Amino acid sequence: MAPSPTGFLHIGGVRTFLFNWLFARGRGGECLLRIENTDTSREVAESVEQIERSLRWLGIDWDGATTFQLDRIERCQQEAERLVEEGAAYEDEGAIRFRMPNDGVTGWDDAVKGRIEFPSEQLEDVVLVRGDGRPTYNFASPVEDWLDGITHVIRGDDHVSNTPKQILILQALGAELPVYAHVPNVFGPDGRKLSKRHGAVSVDEFRAAGYVAPALMNFLALLGWAPDGETTIMSGGELVERFTLEHVGASPATFDYAKLDWMNGVYLRELALDEYAESLLAYLRELGSDWDAQRVRAAAPLVQEKIARLGEFPDFAGFLFHDVEPDPSLLDGTILAAAAEAIAGVESFTADGIEAALRELCDRLGLKPRQAFQPIRVAVTGSKISPGLYESLQLLGRDESLERLRRASGLTGASGSSAR
RNA sequence: GGCCCAUUCGUCUAGUGGCCUAGGACACCGCCCUCUCACGGCGGCGGCACGGGUUCGAAUCCCGUAUGGGCCUCCA
Numbered sequence: 001m002a003p004s005p006t007g008f009l010h011i012g013g014v015r016t017f018l019f020n021w022l023f024a025r026g027r028g029g030e031c032l033l034r035i036e037n038t039d040t041s042r043e044v045a046e047s048v049e050q051i052e053r054s055l056r057w058l059g060i061d062w063d064g065a066t067t068f069q070l071d072r073i074e075r076c077q078q079e080a081e082r083l084v085e086e087g088a089a090y091e092d093e094g095a096i097r098f099r100m101p102n103d104g105v106t107g108w109d110d111a112v113k114g115r116i117e118f119p120s121e122q123l124e125d126v127v128l129v130r131g132d133g134r135p136t137y138n139f140a141s142p143v144e145d146w147l148d149g150i151t152h153v154i155r156g157d158d159h160v161s162n163t164p165k166q167i168l169i170l171q172a173l174g175a176e177l178p179v180y181a182h183v184p185n186v187f188g189p190d191g192r193k194l195s196k197r198h199g200a201v202s203v204d205e206f207r208a209a210g211y212v213a214p215a216l217m218n219f220l221a222l223l224g225w226a227p228d229g230e231t232t233i234m235s236g237g238e239l240v241e242r243f244t245l246e247h248v249g250a251s252p253a254t255f256d257y258a259k260l261d262w263m264n265g266v267y268l269r270e271l272a273l274d275e276y277a278e279s280l281l282a283y284l285r286e287l288g289s290d291w292d293a294q295r296v297r298a299a300a301p302l303v304q305e306k307i308a309r310l311g312e313f314p315d316f317a318g319f320l321f322h323d324v325e326p327d328p329s330l331l332d333g334t335i336l337a338a339a340a341e342a343i344a345g346v347e348s349f350t351a352d353g354i355e356a357a358l359r360e361l362c363d364r365l366g367l368k369p370r371q372a373f374q375p376i377r378v379a380v381t382g383s384k385i386s387p388g389l390y391e392s393l394q395l396l397g398r399d400e401s402l403e404r405l406r407r408a409s410g411l412t413g414a415s416g417s418s419a420r
Numbered sequence: 421g422g423c424c425c426a427u428u429c430g431u432c433u434a435g436u437g438g439c440c441u442a443g444g445a446c447a448c449c450g451c452c453c454u455c456u457c458a459c460g461g462c463g464g465c466g467g468c469a470c471g472g473g474u475u476c477g478a479a480u481c482c483c484g485u486a487u488g489g490g491c492c493u494c495c496a
Contacts, residue, residue: 002495002496036496037496038495038496069496092494093494094494095494096494097494113425113426116424116425117424118423118424119423121423122422122423122424122492124492126494127493127494128494129494130494131494132494134494136493136494136495136496137495137496138496141496156490157425157426157489157490158489158490158491158496159490159491159496160424160425160490160491161423161424161425161490161491161492162491162496164424182425184425184426184489184490185489185490187489189430189431191488191489192489193489219432222432222433222445223432224432224433225433226432226433226434226444226445228433228434228444229433229434229435229443229444229445230434230443230444230445231444231445232432232433232444232445232446249426249432249433250425250426250427251425251426251427251488251489252426252488252489253431253432253433254431254432255431255432256431256432256446256447258431258446258447259431259432259445259446259447260446261446262445262446262447263446265458265459269459303458305458305459305460306457306458306459307457307458308458316457355455358455359455362455368455369454369455370454370455370456371455372455373455373456374455374456376455377455377456378456381456383456383457384456384457385456385457385458386455386456386457387456387457387458388455388456388457389455389456390455
């Protein structure tokens with residue numbers, strides 16, 4: 001991976017690394033994390049930490065310590081000099097260039113795209129080592145592949161045209177060739193490279209929006225790969241077990257945020273209630289929330305089936321933690337006053353008891369539940385959309401519920417009723 | 421401009437010459453369930469880019485066209 005100056009780990013790069021990981025883990029191989037750095041600044045060190053943290057959060061690991069391209073600068077220089085001595089490269093204004101063949105073709109059997117060949121005449125004599133002694137990417141990368149004993153290079157297909165150069169360099173070096181698999185990149189809905197303006201693009205952003213790691217991994221794996229066309233929900237273990245390069249598609253995939261939301265909802269609903277509650281709590285804490293833990297846990301069952309992202313919780317259930325400002329035009333003084341009376345008279349203040357009281361209220365007023373409940377819902381939750389009303393009232397408690405009902409009732413004016 | 425790659429419902433895909441009057445999922449629409457929303461259930465809409473071949477037979481093979489993408493840096 002290339003370190004990004006902002007420290008953000010782009011989701012497209014994550015997906016490519018995920019394919020490497022799935023492939024390696026599924027065949028008992030090793031998976032290395034190499035940073036293709038061009039400098040050794042502090043920013044690089046920080047962005048590497050960021051990359052590692054994001055990867056670990058997602059559930060992706062790697063073997064051994066993270067390595068850096070620049071660590072092999074001396075070895076690269078030695079190899080370049082050797083190539084000059086052997087006539088495979090030559091000096092050019094302080095730099096060292098590789099001598100490309102004049103005729104024939106250079107090709108390989110790509111594990112994703114099939115046979116690819118480039119006419120050698122298309123290949124420029126690439127710079128191996130710059131005038132200042134630093135190796136270029138196209139030299140350092142194959143040298144590292146060779147030194148690390150890489151058997152499979154799985155990378156974005158923007159590297160396709162670099163591959164013949166690297167193959168030729170590897171051959172000149174006397175190295176064995178790895179298998180190359182070029183996976184198509186991920187696009188945004190407009191067919192352009194996925195970027196900020198399409199929505200979240202970094203792992204941190206998805207995390208902050210309330211997506212859970214297994215869902216994100218599942219979704220990413222299905223972007224350009226499918227085991228059979230039927231199965232969609234798969235755990236990391238199943239992914240590892242079923243992943244094959246043969247089933248990676250050769251054409252680019254579009255990132256579908258709606259499908260990610262659906263999938264995240266599936267994962268969220270599958271969690272056991274206590275797991276869900278703890279995830280929700282941990283998520284809110286990460287956001288800097290100080291909402292009462294016990295109440296968050298108590299609210300968990302009211303929202304688990306209703307929200308697809310943890311990030312929806314504050315808007316959806318925030319009324320349980322702070323006061324609300326209902327829209328007066330959606331209120332009805334008569335109904336609210338009656339509701340307050342009914343609530344006040346409930347013997348056991350439970351969802352069931354509240355339901356019974358409110359249903360009785362509907363009968364008395366000659367209203368259907370959906371008609372009578374809307375003003376109540378708005379008065380108590382501040383919104384027309386909310387968790388179940390009875391459960392919400394119970395959690396809020398009798399006193400607070402009455403307080404909100406009465407205050408909202410006052411908002412409707414002295415005349416009392418003005419339902420629209 | 422040159423070279424390389426890609427092209428199945430709006431999206432992710434299954435499909436590797438007959439099982440395809442092209443299957444699944446998301447999205448969308450309708451109905452049911454229902455205190456709102458959501459979940460769930462049922463149903464619907466919707467696709468092999470186009471044109472030539474090859475073959476008894478093509479979404480699947482070949483050629484061309486179109487469209488999209490990538491690379492052409494002493495960037496990675």
